[in-house]
Amino acid sequence: MTDLTASQVQSTDAVRARSRFPVHIAVFLAPAVAIYTLFSIYPLIDTIRLSLYAGDETGLRSFVGLQNFRTLLADPNWSGQFWNALRNNLIFFAIHMVVQNGIGLGLAMLLSLPRLTGGSVYRTLIFLPTMLSVVIIGFIWQLILNPLWGIAPSLLDAVGLRSLFGPWLGQESTALLTVSLISVWQFVGIPMMLIYAALLNIPDDLLDAATVDGAGPFSVFWFVRLPLILPTLGVVSILTFVANFNAFDLIYAIKGALAGPNFSTDILGTFFYRTFFGFQLQVGSPTMGAAVATAMLVIILIGVLIYLFGVQRRLQRHTF
């Protein structure tokens, strides 16, 4: 906005001669820039600023520099929880990358087969869970996996796997995996759709040429289609990354803010919520909450930068 007004002052005549530039452009842009700046960018910057302060009981804030981050990363009262949440979040992300995006890729491959009957019906139905609220999905699976209802064990019984059943959501060793898989189940439609669209974009001549040259279905996939959809896989990965490191709703719905059992499903989103609002005996702290949010912001930015400057650049050079 500033260089807009500056140029207006500097060369009003020149601008007017070229076009009727400033006023209407400013009018078109102002509402979006104002709301976006006020309720999105300003809060993010203000959160970073707040993370450098500490508040006491009276509500007075004082500047403490990076002290909050030192507390977060090294104070035994905090660091254990932070590293635990970060580790769980990485596992959560890894499961999504492998299982969600793997299944998504597989389904997209099947759906993009030429002249598949009912393709759009499958697509629509498989995408359906993605549309529902994460909260609703969380409760649905909580009921299904509830040993009281007994649906899960009797279904496993039908395929002879009853012995595998356990209170998966309640055990420390399996809770995180179970929650991750519920999330995978819900969101598999997104990579499926994006990869499907990318596969449709591949010109048929390329595939035909490869087939005529004697390439089998596997070689066509590995040497022709996969390299051509790598940019889309990059997009899918970064979307998964941002969504996972920002996740909260599912864990909160299934496990509550304490992310039990014994914090085994705690991820950065739930840790942020607890730090900010407090839980049980601990009082919430806006400044420590801001520090956790800033740490999450840094993690997400690192991921985005790796994608933009590492992955995306290389992929584009590779394909075009």
Added chain:
Amino acid sequence: MGPTVRGTTARPGRIAVHIALILYTILALGPILLILVNAFKTRRAIFADPLGLPNGQTFTTIGFDRVFANADFGLYFFNSMTVTLVSLVLIVLIGAMAAWALTEYRFPGNTLLSLYLAIGIMVPIRLGSVSILRMMVELNLVNTLTALILVYVAQGLPLAILILGEFIQQIPKDLRDAARCDGVSEYRIFFSIILPLISPAIATVAVFTMVPVWNDLWFPLILAPGDGKQTITLGVQQFIGQYVTDWNAVLASLTLAIAPVLVLYLVFSRYLVRGLTAGAVK
């Protein structure tokens, strides 16, 4: 296409492909159907025969009666509707105006401003919650739908501007140039020529914007958790937290939350699929 090459060789594999897709579809829909079916059964039938359809003996709506008696789902639904629709209208209108300005006019700082507006696509606004809450407290907007709408508009704008901008670029230049020759103002060019032309893209933006807003738990939980301003997602979450052992009521409340989305999705899925696969079918 190479019908002779792939059409004939693929035949035997086709059945296997369909079996795989059908199995996955069952896995995707089964859990949801299970909830919908059991919501209409007696408690005894829910446990004795969870997979069976309700019949004359087991059919009941007692769960729904209890939900309506104990929670104001009508109000929550109305709140969600209001927040979603007002946000949507604002996002589309304001977003289209900005997208138009950024794609149509060359001016200093254009690229920089586009990049600035794109930050929100990758950086989740949630991380600014501490400050957003402080701000809403100062503005006296806690427990109001206005607070939610402002945040959701800020959250939805970046993606809307991106999608609408790409769409506006595809509109032929002749129309607006002709209008300009006739001396039509830039405002009228936008509101009476461009805005009607981008309605297909608006449908895509609508789907991408409405779903996250309707389903969100975080901001309702932080900004409007009480005073009858709960959205349906938060309302269900609070209700189930209280009535966790009442299976009929829990299943009924889940069904009430699922049903409207299900209906809307099946009606509008074309737009969504088209949006997600935009540019794929040429």
